[in-house]
Amino acid sequence: MFFLKELPTRQMIQGYAKQHSMEIVDSVETALLMMRQASLLVRQIEAYFSDHDTSQLRFLILIVIDREPERDSLLVSEISDRIDVSRPVMTRTLQSMVDEKLIVMKADQSDRRAKQVSLTEKGCKFLESVLPGYFDVICKFMMDLKK
Amino acid sequence: MFFLKELPTRQMIQGYAKQHSMEIVDSVETALLMMRQASLLVRQIEAYFSDHDTSQLRFLILIVIDREPERDSLLVSEISDRIDVSRPVMTRTLQSMVDEKLIVMKADQSDRRAKQVSLTEKGCKFLESVLPGYFDVICKFMMDLKK
DNA sequence: GGTATTTAGTTATCATGATAACTAAATTTT
């Protein structure tokens, strides 16, 4: 997250940067603006999911399992390949989602270390129920940006 | 932070969004890309500061005090006006920065509830020492983006 | 001038990110 409310002016960036090339000042300005806007959007998204007693990470886990063509389960390692949080965070989050009955986990047949994760009926329904609002939050934010 | 590594294709977004207007699909795609890129950059920045035994928040606190024209201290509340983290996080972070001797805090004369925060010599030097690398990280990231 | 409200900052507690160190199973190497 990037927490600075008022971004530095170009002049200020120029003052701090040792090399004063326009290109560098430009790219720093663009980067700061991108981080700030993304942070504001991420906050709105997290607030949306928090209102629905969940989190963006839980949502992403549901969606990567759901969007997999021709499969109805993924290994924990496959989910981790698609979402870059650390393994312990993945373990903990999956456990909470099992508790909430959004997913089920069962031992893999061919590799006894591995675990198959699949959506429950409840998880599927829940994903469908939060998706429209998720798009709404993003669209509304992007509309406001254009103004 | 936005953790999804492979963003959904336009088709996939279209499949999930109830309304299929191009505009909506477009803005969702743009937003996801922005959040993903910003997250990657923020991670690099945090890694950079972590290598220097500090954090982006500490850096931002130093810089908002430093960049204030005609003043060499700010009230905690003024720092909070400029950086949107919660007050308890601000309190805790300022305390750690006092422990590290990057800043000093003293009671305000006119308002006995308030505290003036100013940079120490060490804090000033430290800020100067990390600034070039900070710009480097951002510039390098933005260069790679263009490719 | 006394009561009520607001403002400044802190403390306690929780949620969620990380890394390091671990167990157990699979795989590679020799």
Add this chain to the structure above:
DNA sequence: AAAATTTAGTTATCATGATAACTAAATACC
């Protein structure tokens, strides 16, 4: 086939974000 390494996932612990509830001082209201 035994030993070494890699891979899958977990546990323990820490860092850093949040909110709720608090103290104390300043300000507003009557």
